[in-house]
Amino acid sequence: MAEEDSSSSSATTSREQEQLENRNLIVPSVAADHHTDDLTEASTTLSGFASVKLGTGSVKKLVIRNFKDKPLILENYTEEAWQKLKEAVQAIQNNTSVQYSLEELYQSVKNLCSYNLSANLYKQLKQLCEQHIRAEIHQLREYPFFPGPFLKKMDKCWQDHARQMSMIRNIFLFLDRTYVFQISMLSSIWDMGLELFKSYIIRDQNVQSRTVDGILLLIEKERNGEMIDRCLIQRLLSMLSDLQIYQVSFENKFLEETNRFYAAEGRKLVQKKEIPGCLYHIKNLLEEEVDRVRAYLSLNTQKLLIAIVEKQLLGEHLSAVLQKGKDVFKAFYKKDLARRLLLGKSASVDAEKSMLSKLKQECGTAFTNKLQGMFKDMELSKDTMIQLKQYMQNQNIPGNIELTVNILTTSFWPTYIPKEIHLPPEMERLQENFKNFYLSKHSGRKLQWQSTLGHCVLKAEFKKGKKELQVTLFQTLVLLIFNEGDHFSLEEIKMATGLEDRELRRTLQSLACGRARVLIKNPKGKDVEDGDRFFCNEEFKHKLFKIKINQIQEKETVFFSS
Structure with a gap:
């Protein structure tokens, strides 16, 4: 019976001990003479009473009360624990190895906090960080001012500080999450490090101004075309931002x-x-x-x-x-808008008109009125083409060419220089039919054909298959003569088309020397020379069915009238 009661008593003591330890109190083991952390030398006293029923069935009762006294810290433990923590912090600050494990240092902080030494511990840590930062800033003050090396030194100082404060906070994490967290007036360990660094940077105008001036000098060099270390500047400006002095110390001077x-x-x-x-x-x-x-x-x-x-x-x-x-x-x-409208290349009429409203504020109504007139011409031209189709049906005018005409008001559009050309007879008849139709509705007006703006779609048949060629009117005139023969000289083509020499050479270049070579030039070369002969490329092939053959653009710097 006594042995059974003793076992029951021991179990109760163990549960009580666990509850006390969960409240962060240092509890000595009942079964041992001293604590495993050597923190206390006081013994535990149990008080209670027992009632034992002998022979008649009485029950023995054992009641465990709370400890009468809180365990005492061993003599010199506070000094020894702080010395250990101090050595670890200084090792981190000096970039040397720490002799103690993180777990051991963390436990030391926890033990000191458990005995209401948090305030003193925070104060001592802050003093230690301040001493180090003050020494580092002093070194920067004494460092020679060559912008590149100085900024790298400043950057290293800041990067080291950030890394060191992160490691120090890990050691003092218990202090940060308990004592510091509960007192609103205190900054976290990380913020405390930032504030100290900031105060000494601001206090030492020499270091601050040299940092900012160095950054500004590098930016000016970059503006003048020199290569600089952008990553270095980015890190330093991030530093100023983290210290919350970016605007007052840098931005104003930068602007x-x-x-x-x-x-x-x-x-x-x-x-x-x-x-x-x-x-x-x-x-x-x-x-x-x-x-x-x-x-x-x-x-x-x-x-x-x-x-x-x-x-x-x-x-x-x-x-x-x-x-x-x-x-x-x-x-x-104006020139580009005209090209987009005439070629149907405008992505959105609404977008074009939105741009006009913006241009109206910048360039005035006189300019935008002309642009709006261009849009109006295109709309009227569509209506005219519907009427022309009905007119040709009513007149029973034959023809296998589909004609589309844009009627442009001269004052609205860019200035185009008319060029005389020789049209095939069927094209001439179509122009004459349109002229008769249009002037019958608008007497007194004068029509002038702008051949430079003309475009055609030709159906061509090669050995490799049929193609549709999207070409300019000038390219059309050149290609059509190859329906009459296999090869022609430069002079013969010029005579047949009526194109001026420079225009003809550019056109032949686009057909025989570009990417889509529907003609073959002999002799080969990039330029069209006197005496060159041209052949139809019967072997022409292309992955696309519809092929746009771009005209060679003339090199010019002519400003068009508005």
């Missing part, structure tokens, strides 16, 4: 330097006489600044940055240049 740089750049551009080149250069500069933002600047800087660049390059410095540039833009836009 001032940007304003100065592009004011000088604007004065250079004013002196340039080549307007298209000037505008192209401005476009490149704007793109470079946007790329710079994406590479290493804060996105919040972009709006302010681009505003400065536009002001200096597109503001008062270039008002005269921009006026010329605007005229050039209007001419080219």
Whole structure:
């Protein structure tokens, strides 16, 4: 009976011990003379009473009460534990190996916190971090100022600091999650490290200004075309952002330097006489600044940055240049819009008209009215073609060529130079029929055919199969003569088509020297020379059925009238 009660008593003590340990209290084992962590030397006293029923069935009762006294810390344990933690922190800061395991250091922090030493522990750790940061910033102050090496030294100092504070926080994680977490006035261990680094950077204007000036110098070098270490700048600016001094220490100076740089750049551009080149250069500069933002600047800087660049390059410095540039833009836009409309290449009429509303604000109603007139001409031309088809059916006019005509109001469209050509008889009859039809409805008007704008679809048959060739009117005239023979000289083709020499050579180049060579030139070569002969390429093959043969573009810098 006594042995059974003793066993019951021991089990109760063990459960009580587990409950106490779960409350982070150091509890000495009842079965041992000292604690395994050597933290206490006090013994545990049990008090209770027992009632034993002898022979008559009475029951023995054993009651375990709470410990009367909290275990005491061993003498010198606090100093020894802190010394161990201090050595570990200094080893991390000096980039040397730590002699203790993370588990051992973590347990030391936990033990000290368990005995209400958290406040002192946090204070000691902060002092240790502050001493190290102060020494590091002092070294930077003494470091020679050569922008590249200095910025690399600054970057290493910051990267080391971030890595060290991360490791230190892992050791003091228990302190961070208990004591620091419960006191709102205290910064976390990581934030405490940031605040210390920030305070010494701001306090030491020499280090701060040299860091910012070095970054600005590298950015200016990049703007002048030199290669720089973008990753280095990105890391340093991230540092300033993490320290929450990006705007006050860097951004304001950066925008001032940007304003100065592009004011000088604007004065250079004013002196340039080549307007298209000037505008192209401005476009490149704007793109470079946007790329710079994406590479290493804060996105919040972009709006302010681009505003400065536009002001200096597109503001008062270039008002005269921009006026010329605007005229050039209007001419080219008008020419390109005309090409899109005539070739049916416009992606969306709504998008084109939306662009017109924007151009109206920049270029005025006189310009956009002409562009709107171009759209109106295209709509009227569609209605005219419906009427023409009905007219030809009513007149029983024969023909196997489908004709589409766009009637263009001269004042709306770019200026096109008429060119005399020799049309095949059937094409001439179609033009004459259209002329009679149109003038019968609009007497007093004058029609002038613009052969340079004409396009045709030809059905061709080669040994490898049938194809549809999408070609210009000039290309059409050249190809059609090969229905009359197998080969012709340059002079013979010129006589048959009536094309001027330069236009004819470009056309033959596109047919015999381009990607889709439906003609063969003899002798071979990239240029068309006097005496060259041309043959129909009976062996022509292409993976597509419908083939567009592009005309060779003439090299010119002619500005079209608006």
